[in-house]
Amino acid sequence: MGDSLSNLTLLMPWIFLGIGILASLLVSSIRIQTKNPAKFVTLATLGLVMISSVHLFGQETRTVLSGLIEVSPLTCMALFLISGISFLFVVGSSGYLNKEKLHISDYYNLLLLVVLGASVLVSAKDLFVMFIALEVMSLPAYALVGFRRNDPRSNEAALKYFILGGALGAVFLFGTSFVFGATGSTQLAQIFEWSKTYNGDLLLFVVGHLLVLFAFLFKVAAAPFHFWKPDVYEGAPISVTGLMATVITTAAFVVLMRLFHMVDFHTPIWEPYFESLKQMIRATAILSLLVGSTILILQKNLKRMLAYSSINHTGYLLLGVLGSLSHPEQAYSIWFYLVGYSIITSGLFLMLSQSETPNDQGLELIDLAGALKKNPLFATLASIFFFSMAGMPFTIGFFTKYTVFMSSISAGEVLLVIISAVCAVIASYGYLRPIALMVMRDPDPSSASFVSTMSNQTVVVFLAALCLILGVLPQTLIQITKGLELIP
């Protein structure tokens, strides 16, 4: 693949992001009354990334930069999702940032860096590029988690996230070196070719492969790699938590899928490893589902509850992974799930950021009590999102579960689906509790009140509408996600 100048058009989204970061750093020094110029630069950049990813979506798959970066429909969809959700977060959380006195340009610079890292990650076809992108995404994320400098919990969360994230980054690098040692390459395409003809000892490669997988299972907080998540979710500012739950999870899952499909498992020599790998995913999925759902229902703190909820969702996504390993065409269930999950989660986090309580990590479930009487619109919208999380019909949450169940059933995983169905019931209790508090209780004078800004309300209503529309007519989205091929 020759790298001519015309290939630069394929790199548009990343170039826009790069320029955007420089521009936002540049305008950081300017302060026009109360307006924050960096916010507008960020919005413009994210908008351009969205437009360019839509533009690139229709084109055929190509790799650029000597095969390091892939521009495919899958990459473009992930790019669009990442930049779109970040866009909505930037629009919707300015009221929250003002209230928390975090509304400074650095926030946007760091946010754009996270988006840059995530968008390189979803397109990376080389283990080293993945590592660099992972660090580009993670380092600003650590800073964002600790953004509330005077708050010890925010600092604790940042430190915890940094140390564990750093260690797992090293694990990834360690694994990469093993894989390189075994295969002589770090490019996924070449490793795939190697796996077709290789006929020797597998140990070196298997160790390396598992290590790189662990690093990303940590990022998506699949149990037993989940311990950091509740603390970090709780300590981080709520808009950052939302960003982590959606953007970082999406990026990490795309990479995880590429890593799982790194070798050609149809070759007989990989058969034993394939079986034990599936066994491992089964175990992680069951553990994530159980941990997510059972601890979820015990939580009193809303952000911790959502942390366990996302561990639970990781379990469902792993069911989809299992299905896709046996039937690659079932991979669409994961992309579909990621879109649905991002819509629900970002909607919910943006709603919670409307809270008037000064320290949002103290946002308890009980603060929702009586919301129907105090703020009917808030209660209605939040109920839509919680019902959606529980997988009720006529919301996107139903079809996300439907597709992953379907995917893993078609791989013959009946027992696993039964377990996950039972976990869905357990988790649904956890999602029903906030709804019950909102509609049944009378308002408690000490409970937090939720006041939204115009922009926040618009975004949340938009997401809730998407939740319902895609819950009735998911056809288009399913067709789009079915067209996304995972190219080794």
Added chain:
Amino acid sequence: MESSQELTALLIVPFFASILAWFIPKTSQRLYALLLSAIHFATVIYVVSHASLAPGAGLEQTLPWLNDLGIQLQLRLDSVSVWFVLLGGFVSFAVLGLKGPWYRRHARLFTSLSFFLIFALNTAFMSTNLILFYLAYEAVFIPMILMVGIWGSNTKAASVFRFFLMSFFGSILMLVSIFYLSYLHYVKTGSFSTNLSDLMVLTSDPSISLSWCFAGFFLAFAIKVPLFPFHGWLKEVYVNAPTPATIWMSALLSKLGVFGFIRFIGPLFMSSMLEFQGTLLALATFTVIYAAFLAIQAKNPKALLAYSSISHLGFVMLGVFSLSDAGRTAAIVLCIGHGLTSTVMFYLLDLIDERKEGVTLEEYSGMAKKYPLLFVCFFIGVLSAVSLPGTFNFIGEFLVLLHAYPVSALCTILSGLGVIFGAVYMLKLYQRLGFGTHDEKVGEGTITRDIAGFDLVVVSLILGMIIYFGFQSSIFMGGIDHG
């Protein structure tokens, strides 16, 4: 089967009524609800009048929806579903006329949820696609939970959770079973399908063992009906729910379970049903007697009616489990009879509740003297509930016992005792509420005049139907078939 474009009207009317409710002023919500439910009922009658009820006939409509997932809008209105849809249309009209806190607080939400519920019920009763059915079956929860939560009485949280979790547990196992069937279809033919007729072909193959799938479906519907020992959620919810929700649950939601047995479990798992027939009959019989005993010792009138409802549904299930066409016909007749009777009983109980602030049976005592007309209506309702000859329930229960007898004489005789127990608790209810000395310590309710106006019209209409059909049951006999 003839194809018809009219079936979607039964979904479109309630769906848009549910959305439109948000644009109607709060004060005229009751009027709006009555008007739209009348329009809905008229639509039901119009569509039903076009449906032929001959064996194997009916209206069918298939619309593409989610072809990629193997889900289509496959609707069928045949001799089984017609009765449930009709019952739903009528009961909804009666229920929405009831005045109460639901038209005072969040009135728009109430109307909107009600029509959404009707929409979901119509979808469930007409669907021949299993996933579509599951969607509708599950969607019924949303308005139900919210109604109990928002307009129910105080100790409601626990009851809502128990209701939701038990039902959700059952139905999600049904979903897994549906997936598994669809997967088997995929293994056999290379394509996923959740269409009832496709899966019937699949399950008619005796070489496939489907006991686990049967268990998944059975659990979902047994919880919904409910059959012993899955009835734990029912009493608390019935007692705490606002009256419209209680009526909907006892008259229609429980029928959703019965309908599931007739429409899906019967055709799909006949071999498993035959295998476990003895156990199933015993469960139904035990439900009849056990619930009757619970009703006899119930302290609260609403709880008493809740248990009586379980007991009657035990009879219905006895008819279904006799596994003969005639037995199922009898079960459907009893379903309609029980639907009408429980509607009128809970309706009247709500009127009584408005007139006295009682909790236990004793606290209500001595009301007949003050409200003679109300208690005349109540008495006719009680007679229907004890299946006196000449009421609709009698036809249903008699036919059920008649057709269950050849299958299991013992179960029939034991269930027959349930009729006697029924007389015991219903007459006790009437005696405690109507007669005895008027307890002055218990506060008067908000209303102190006798039944009149709209309430009287609706109640006498239902009572009239109960008596009329009690003599003219041939309309149903000819019309119900299971081709």
